[in-house]
Amino acid sequence: KNEVEQSPQNLTAQEGEFITINCSYSVGISALHWLQQHPGGGIVSLFMLSSGKKKHGRLIATINIQEKHSSLHITASHPRDSAVYICAAGGGANNLFFGTGTRLTVIP
């Protein structure tokens, strides 16, 4: 059983659609990270959160500590949002556990 599981593994959306990527974890965490990895490989830290909700532009991340679940939402999706989105949970005294990623393709 993986400590961090993401769904879906692959997601194709039309431009403008609202997108949700889910992350469930089984480990105790200090924080949960959402990362974006572009086709060329470069990684961008999107969010780090330990409770509640954070918003940055068209991106929203939420976390429910009791349910051990986090979601990443993208509003008004655009082809440039096409990337792999990775959830990582843990921190503190624990290593981070990484999900296997969700590959998002936004079609014009």
Added chain:
Amino acid sequence: GAVVSQHPSWVICKSGTSVKIECRSLDFQATTMFWYRQFPKQSLMLMATSNEGSKATYEQGVEKDKFLINHASLTLSTLTVTSAHPEDSSFYICSARVAGTAYEQYFGPGTRLTVT
């Protein structure tokens, strides 16, 4: 926001040579930095934890004599791949934990190493 840089972003080297990758925290101090590697279509795997001024802690199966880590300052950690082989070709990523925090850390963009 907190920024972590890596240099170079990509490098090609010949078998048997050594390659150094730098990880810098640009606007914060980091007492702890982490080094990961990622093979194609796989997730990030922790290689080692680097603490400023002390020896790095390596994960099981990672050769410490092959992957030399130096964390000489609060803003810089380096990973040197010694005597590189084609199987060392991978994407190497660092993250840096903000000094004085228990879990606040930020990721670098990664370095793609190709060994020919």
